[in-house]
Amino acid sequence: MTETQGFVAGVLLLIALLVYTFWPENVFASQGEKTRLDYLLERKEQLDENLRDLNFEFRAGKYPEEEFEAQRTQLENETAQLLVEIEHLQ
Amino acid sequence: MAAFGSFALLIALALAAYNLLAGGLALRLIATKQPTAVSPERLADTARRAGIAGFAAITAAAFALVWSVFANDFSITYIMEHSNRALPAAYKFAALWSGQEGSLVLWAWLLAAYGFVLRLRHKTDVKLYAYAGAILAGIQVFFLAVLNFAAPPFALLKGAIPQDGNGLNPLLQYPEMVIHPPLLYLGYVGFSVPFAFALGALMMRYPGEKWIKITRTWTMVTWLFLTAGVFLGMHWAYAVLGWGGYWGWDPVENASLMPWLTGTAFLHSVMMQEKKGMMKSWNVWLIFSTFLLTLLGTMLTRGGLVSSVHAFAESSIGYWFMVFMVIVLAVCIFTYILQRTHLQSEQRVESLVSRESSFLFNNLVLLAACFVILWGTLYPILSEYIEGAKVTVDAAWYNRVAVPIGLFLLFLAGVGPLLPWRATSFKSIRRNFVLPVIALWVAVVVCLIVGVRPWHNGALNRGNFYALVAFALAAGVLTAILSEFARGARVIAKQSGRNYFVSMVLLVRRNTRRYGGYFVHVGVVIVIVGLAGSAFNRSEEKELALNDKLAIGPYTLQCVGFTQDSNANYNSEYALLDVSKGGTKQFQMSPEKRVYLASGQPQTMVAIHSVPGWDLYVVYEGTNPDTDQPIIKAFLNPLVSWIWAGVMLMIFGTLVALTPRQWTVPAAEEVVKK
Numbered sequence: 077m078t079e080t081q082g083f084v085a086g087v088l089l090l091i092a093l094l095v096y097t098f099w100p101e102n103v104f105a106s107q108g109e110k111t112r113l114d115y116l117l118e119r120k121e122q123l124d125e126n127l128r129d130l131n132f133e134f135r136a137g138k139y140p141e142e143e144f145e146a147q148r149t150q151l152e153n154e155t156a157q158l159l160v161e162i163e164h165l166q
Numbered sequence: 167m168a169a170f171g172s173f174a175l176l177i178a179l180a181l182a183a184y185n186l187l188a189g190g191l192a193l194r195l196i197a198t199k200q201p202t203a204v205s206p207e208r209l210a211d212t213a214r215r216a217g218i219a220g221f222a223a224i225t226a227a228a229f230a231l232v233w234s235v236f237a238n239d240f241s242i243t244y245i246m247e248h249s250n251r252a253l254p255a256a257y258k259f260a261a262l263w264s265g266q267e268g269s270l271v272l273w274a275w276l277l278a279a280y281g282f283v284l285r286l287r288h289k290t291d292v293k294l295y296a297y298a299g300a301i302l303a304g305i306q307v308f309f310l311a312v313l314n315f316a317a318p319p320f321a322l323l324k325g326a327i328p329q330d331g332n333g334l335n336p337l338l339q340y341p342e343m344v345i346h347p348p349l350l351y352l353g354y355v356g357f358s359v360p361f362a363f364a365l366g367a368l369m370m371r372y373p374g375e376k377w378i379k380i381t382r383t384w385t386m387v388t389w390l391f392l393t394a395g396v397f398l399g400m401h402w403a404y405a406v407l408g409w410g411g412y413w414g415w416d417p418v419e420n421a422s423l424m425p426w427l428t429g430t431a432f433l434h435s436v437m438m439q440e441k442k443g444m445m446k447s448w449n450v451w452l453i454f455s456t457f458l459l460t461l462l463g464t465m466l467t468r469g470g471l472v473s474s475v476h477a478f479a480e481s482s483i484g485y486w487f488m489v490f491m492v493i494v495l496a497v498c499i500f501t502y503i504l505q506r507t508h509l510q511s512e513q514r515v516e517s518l519v520s521r522e523s524s525f526l527f528n529n530l531v532l533l534a535a536c537f538v539i540l541w542g543t544l545y546p547i548l549s550e551y552i553e554g555a556k557v558t559v560d561a562a563w564y565n566r567v568a569v570p571i572g573l574f575l576l577f578l579a580g581v582g583p584l585l586p587w588r589a590t591s592f593k594s595i596r597r598n599f600v601l602p603v604i605a606l607w608v609a610v611v612v613c614l615i616v617g618v619r620p621w622h623n624g625a626l627n628r629g630n631f632y633a634l635v636a637f638a639l640a641a642g643v644l645t646a647i648l649s650e651f652a653r654g655a656r657v658i659a660k661q662s663g664r665n666y667f668v669s670m671v672l673l674v675r676r677n678t679r680r681y682g683g684y685f686v687h688v689g690v691v692i693v694i695v696g697l698a699g700s701a702f703n704r705s706e707e708k709e710l711a712l713n714d715k716l717a718i719g720p721y722t723l724q725c726v727g728f729t730q731d732s733n734a735n736y737n738s739e740y741a742l743l744d745v746s747k748g749g750t751k752q753f754q755m756s757p758e759k760r761v762y763l764a765s766g767q768p769q770t771m772v773a774i775h776s777v778p779g780w781d782l783y784v785v786y787e788g789t790n791p792d793t794d795q796p797i798i799k800a801f802l803n804p805l806v807s808w809i810w811a812g813v814m815l816m817i818f819g820t821l822v823a824l825t826p827r828q829w830t831v832p833a834a835e836e837v838v839k840k
Contacts, residue, residue, distance in 0.1 A: 079169045086173025089226055093177060093219035097184075097212055104211040115374040119443075122375070126441060129677075130587075135661075136653035139586055140593045147588060 113165045168320040171230030178223035179310035181216045189213035189300035221278040228275045250333035250764035252734035263347045267319035274309040276355040297366025333764025346398040353392025354460040359384045361457035371508045390820040397813040408770035408785045410801040415564040420543045421463035428456040431532040443512030454498045517589035524582035535571045580643030602646040609641030629701035636698035682823025692812030699805025709795040719802040736760040757786035781806040
């Protein structure tokens with residue numbers, strides 16, 4: 077490829093990429109602000125998963141009964157507080 | 167092609183700059199909600215498209231460079247310096263990253279490729295992806311500026327065009343070199359993505375921890391590539407450099423290990439943030455540091471700051487990197503100070519003996535290892551700057567510090583998974599640790615019986631002592647991890663009624679991330695066992711005339727011939743050695759020495775016979791000029807193949823962890839909502 081051919085190919089590439097970049101599209105993705113409710117629902121999902129893991133590990137014999145109960149109560153209390161706030165916001 | 171390639175790089179720079187500026191402006195307008203003539207969302211979308219178009223432009227430039235190598239266009243300085251007509255096709259392709267300019271093209275192309283995928287997936291979280299895209303564009307602007315103004319890959323040769331090029335560095339003419347640098351770069355460059363997400367999430371005060379879930383796959387894939395790259399580099403050093411070892415604490419090796427250590431720490435501690443909302447500031451700084459260390463690694467490899475057998479391109483672009491690193495650090499510090507209130511932990515570590523604290527210790531130890539290596543790597547530069555004399559740090563210094571740290575990490579890899587979250591009682595410790603501790607002591611006794619003794623002639627032998635500790639800890643950790651699998655499978659077998667093997671598979675599918683992680687831990691244990699084997703390495707060197715013998719371990723090497731060969735790329739001479747064991751011939755080895763015609767440089771080709779117990783590693787060192795006799799050096803390196811097997815398991819484990827969770831265990835009792 078000669079220098080001139082290379083330059084022409086470069087110009088063609090430039091035109092193609094500019095057309096792609098600035099082609100007028102009516103539809104493009106946008107997003108609203110994430111709300112406190114969205115955040116709480118995500119947090120609740122995580123707490124549910126933590127509870128599932130705790131239950132599984134208890135059944136696998138990793139926790140003595142009293143430790144399991146204490147941790148489960150703690151996680152359930154956290155979930156309950158979240159649920160109250162979620163219900164309030166909904 | 168040179169004109170087209172240069173033009174394509176210039177277009178890519180303009181597009182990246184537009185992506186950064188238009189993207190940044192659009193995000194600012196969206197954040198401040200100012201009324202504008204052009205919709206900020208539309209502006210942001212053109213920025214995103216510019217990023218995608220930039221990928222096409224850089225691909226065109228990379229294609230032009232590869233094309234020029236295959237077309238033997240020696241009018242381009244880079245092609246003349248790194249290729250020649252007789253170079254085999256695979257190595258012509260490898261010429262793309264064998265020099266500084268080409269490897270920077272690879273960096274920019276990989277970054278654009280990661281950015282391309284990221285921008286196509288923008289609908290996952292439009293705003294967060296827009297921030298990450300703009301930050302990636304900022305990084306891309308730097309690399310493209312270097313390529314356009316400081317290290318142009320299409321610079322033309324001044325004067326007459328030679329008929330042939332200088333050829334590829336002989337050290338790079340090895341099959342692994344075709345994949346090792348791209349993998350390492352995929353790891354280096356890949357950390358730009360979690361960095362961009364973390365910085366973007368901090369800039370926009372992203373509510374919650376969902377950004378961690380979004381970036382998890384990116385981080386793990388990046389870590390996987392870096393792991394594969396680091397270990398392939400080890401294997402290359404082992405098979406090519408001919409010194410019998412695989413890790414020499416060379417600055418460039420260290421440069422690849424440091425981001426791996428901080429990246430590993432990040433992968434662990436980010437779970438704390440995701441699960442418990444803890445360690446937010448810590449995680450942000452871990453990923454910032456990891457990205458800065460990848461830049462430092464690139465600077466060390468490409469900038470000519472340190473001398474290394476791996477630094478194939480040295481120049482003054484180190485100053486560009488230094489300035490860029492200062493800018494990145496300043497942006498990170500400024501953003502952190504501005505948004506630090508967003509990073510308050512939601513919970514605290516309640517007990518020193520808990521899963522949380524084991525993650526914390528794991529992080530501290532990994533960072534300590536990283537700091538030690540960073541200090542050792544930079545010390546020669548600092549000593550030269552401060553005292554005027556370069557003081558080098560030898561491998562023994564690193565081993566003295568890094569080996570105990572590595573063993574402590576191994577200990578934590580076994581303890582961590584057994585500890586419950588929040589706090590641990592003595593009863594719980596007793597319940598979970600009995601088996602691993604028994605396994606540990608059994609291993610100690612077995613090792614002592616088979617001759618792994620930490621003393622020699624009444625004095626402590628440090629190498630043997632560490633090996634003994636490593637083997638014992640490995641047994642304990644393996645037992646701990648296997649007991650995790652066994653207990654989990656038992657629960658599933660009980661609740662699903664399936665057999666034990668199916669239950670084991672279902673267990674992994676239930677929580678791919680956790681059990682994939684355990685596979686990685688088992689891989690690490692196997693790697694450490696392999697590394698510990700180096701305490702028992704031995705070697706023999708001898709001038710071997712025809713039919714002379716050299717004995718090492720259970721093997722006897724007998725020289726049955728010396729011969730020469732040549733092809734268009736190199737001349738070679740090699741020895742033919744019959745290897746016998748117990749008086750019976752087992753196999754033949756042919757260590758070789760090559761001299762490449764284009765560069766005139768010699769290269770050793772090691773012969774390796776690998777079995778699970780050891781590697782027989784034979785080097786043809788050339789001939790003694792006084793006696794004209796060939797010199798053969800043989801090494802017996804125990805357990806080396808365990809290292810490569812462990813790495814394969816680490817890769818398998820990461821792939822498992824990357825697989826989405828596919829199965830849920832039937833509930834034995836319902837979780838009650840209070």
